[in-house]
Amino acid sequence: MVELPSDAVLVCIDMQTGFDNPAYGERNNPDMEATVAELLATWREGEKPIVHIRHDSQEPDSPLRSDKEGFAWKPEAVPEDGELVLTKRVNSGFIGTELESWLHENDYSTLVVCGLTTDHCVSTTTRMAENLGFEVYLVEDAVATFEREGVDGEHYSAEEMHRTALAHLNGEFAMVVESEHVNP
Structure with a gap:
């Protein structure tokens, strides 16, 4: 069990129905x-x-x-009253939003990150959070991504992309943890 600081904030990234579009290809982590x-x-x-x-x-x-229609929230992650909702136009949840100022104003220094996609918006937001001085926990079974094609046309499975993104982040930008080990 990870002992989270009392100021831990759950940050859910891009939990939108648009990611159900088949054009994204195969996704890992169906749960x-x-x-x-x-x-x-x-x-x-x-x-x-x-x-x-x-x-x-x-x-x-x-x-x-x-x-x-894909801008809508996935039914499992619809915000409730009192929860902060931010809209971004780039990969990072910090650019063009009030996230950093809101965290500082409320004396929050720890983020627990989940959502889509592991190697894009989750990774970018996680990296920026650490660069800005926040402590970050990335919940590996609460993030997912899609298969990709490399610059040389080589195919990379969704699971390969997911595991590689986690490897890049773990220990450098975040502590990668499983959901069963994270309790607020």
Whole structure:
């Protein structure tokens, strides 16, 4: 069990229905939504702070645009009254949002990160959080990603992308943990 500091904030990134679009390809961790729902329930029960960040893509064909159905929250991660909701237009939850100032104003120094995708917005937000001086826990079974094609056309499975992204972050930008070991 990880002993989280009392100021730990759960940060849910891009839990949007647009990521259900088949154009993204195969995804790893099919239980991610259920795990995020469990984390949210635990944080809510303990009346701990929660932040929801979602992506408002500026790409014309993106399912994550605010004028598309995919901008909606996944049913397992719909924000409740009193939970901070932020909208970003880039990968980092810190750029163009009030996240950093809100954390400082409320004396929060620890983030517990979950959401989509491990190697894009979760990674970028995690890296920036650590660079800005926050302590970060990344919940490996509460994040997921998709298969990718390399610059040379080589195929990388979603699980390969996920594991590699976690390896890049662990120990340098975050402590990677499993949800069963994280309690607020």
